[in-house]
């Protein structure tokens with residue numbers, strides 16, 4: 615196993631590339647309960663369970679796109695967390711998204727705090743825009759066959775989304 619310049623923050627050991635069975639990336643992608651399964655990362659050589667783990671940027675980009683895809687394809691209406699997540703996926707400020715939808719920043723803020731529900735037509739408009747952005751970027755992130763392996767896991771909790779990244783390295787090499 616090839617060592618690199620990273621050191622484990624827990625024990626100071628060198629870090630190596632290893633396959634990781636499962637990891638909660640909720641904090642990294644800004645959405646609750648997102649697990650990634652079976653992927654390669656840079657982990658502590660002495661004890662891979664140490665929390666210091668360096669995930670590839672390409673993996674995070676893929677997971678963010680995968681969660682956006684799951685939201686727009688499988689969820690009938692948008693929760694406050696989903697509105698916020700999709701706005702960030704579209705790289706919009708509240709003001710910019712509001713301008714596009716014909717509402718002010720305060721209204722967008724209310725959708726994101728759950729103070730007022732987003733109208734269904736507005737959710738559909740956002741969904742359309744997210745789908746357009748995904749169709750442009752998805753093939754670069756993952757071959758079509760792999761897209762189908764991203765799925766919503768109904769049980770057991772707390773995993774809300776599970777992304778299997780088994781062949782991500784091969785995809786990145788294309």
Ligand SMILES: [Zn+2]
Pocket residue numbers: 622623624625626627658659660661664
């Ligand atoms: Zn360590």
